[in-house]
Amino acid sequence: MNDTIPEKTKLSWWQRLTGGLKRTSSSLGSAVADLVTKRKLDRAMLEDIEDVLLRADLGTEVAARISAAVGVGRYDKTITADEVKTVVATEVEKVLAPVAKPLVIGDTQKPFVILVVGVNGSGKTTTIGKLAAKLSAEGRKVMLAAGDTFRAAAIEQLKIWGERTKSPVIAGAQGSDSASLAFNALSAARDGKIDVLLVDTAGRLQNKAELMNELEKIVRVLKKVDASAPHAVLLVLDATVGQNALSQVEAFHRTAGVTGLVMTKLDGTARGGILVALAERHKLPVHFIGVGEGIDDLAPFTARDFAQAIAGIE
C-alpha cells in the first residue's frame, strides 16, 4: 500500500485489509526471513517459527500445526520466507474456511431481528449503519432500534445512520429502559411490515454484570413478541484489541447466544491474527469485516483473502 495516498482517496477493501494487517504480516514476514536465512531447517528453527506465529495471535493449536506443516519434507534443507508464508496462508485458510459464512436473512421471519452486541467502541452502531445500507440496497425494509439508551450521543449517532440509510429509528429518552425499547421497536417493526430490525445495545464493560443482565432482559423481552427472536445475534469485535477478543466472545456468547461475528477496524493497525485463534476455538461464523468508517466499508468475510493478508501474500 502506498503510504502517500491521501486518506480520502477511495481504497479497495482489499487494500484496506492488507494495509491494516500490515503490522501483523510484515513482522511475521521479517521474523521468518531472519530465521530461515543461512540455516537449514531443524527442530529449533520450527520452534522459533512457532513462537513468531504465537506472537501474531494465531493461537497455540494453529501455530503448532503450521510449524509442523512447514517441517514436512523440509528437514536439513534451506527454505525461503516465501515458502513459509505460503504454508501459513494455506493452513490459516483451512481454519477460516469453515467459519466464513454469509449472514443469511430468513424470509419467513418478519421482521428478521438482528441483535448487535459488543463492548463500547467496538463498532456496533457503525456496523448497524453499514448493514442497514447493504440490506436496504438489497430491497429490504430496515428499521433501527436505539437500544444503547445509556448515552445520548449513542442515540443521536444511530439517528444519523437512520437518516443516511433512510431507515426509521425507534429511540427513547436517554436512560430509559433498553428492554422496553426493544419490545416497542419489535412491535412497531411488525406493524410496519419491516423486513429486518437491527437492535443496537450498550456495551459498557465497567459494570459487566449489569450489562449482561440488560442483554438477557432484551433477549427475553424480544421473545415475548416473537418467540423465535432474535434471529441473529452479532458480536462486533474490534480487531485492534488482540487477545482480549477471546474473553469478549466467551462473555457475550454465554449471555446472549452469539450466532455470528463481525470484526471491525481491520483497516487500522489491526491484530487480525486473533480471528484465526477465535475460529479455531469457538468455530462461530464470521460474516463481515469492517475496513473503515464509511457506509460502504463492510465486506463479506472470505477465508482466502484474509489468510493471504495475514501471511503477507500480495
Ligand SMILES: Nc1nc2c(ncn2[C@@H]2O[C@H](COP(=O)(O)OP(=O)(O)O)[C@@H](O)[C@H]2O)c(=O)[nH]1
Ligand atoms: N477505522 C475504522 N473505524 C471504525 C470501524 N468501525 C467503527 N469504527 C469507528 O470506531 C468508533 C466506535 O464505533 P461505534 O460504532 O460508535 O462503536 P460502538 O460503541 O460499539 O457502537 C467510531 O469512531 C467508528 O467510526 C472500522 O471498520 N474501521
Ligand SMILES: [Mg+2]
Ligand atoms: Mg454505539
